[in-house]
Amino acid sequence: xRIAAIFLTLVAAPAWSEGFDRPIPQPQSAxxxxxxxxxxxxxxxxxxxxQRLVARR
Numbered sequence: 882x883r884i885a886a887i888f889l890t891l892v893a894a895p896a897w898s899e900g901f902d903r904p905i906p907q908p909q910s911a912x913x914x915x916x917x918x919x920x921x922x923x924x925x926x927x928x929x930x931x932q933r934l935v936a937r938r
Contacts, residue, residue: 909917
């Protein structure tokens with residue numbers, strides 16, 4: 882009985898599985914690109930401010 886259960890599980894396992902569908906990345910919107918640019922500029926300004934603060938000490 883135990884061997885029959887293992888056999889049925891192994892035979893039916895491929896029928897239960899589905900193929901993997903890769904996710905398709907969505908393109909960025911103009912709004913997302915704008916906010917990314919603002920964030921990048923803010924990061925550069927913050928890095929310059931920290932560099933000046935550290936250079937003074």
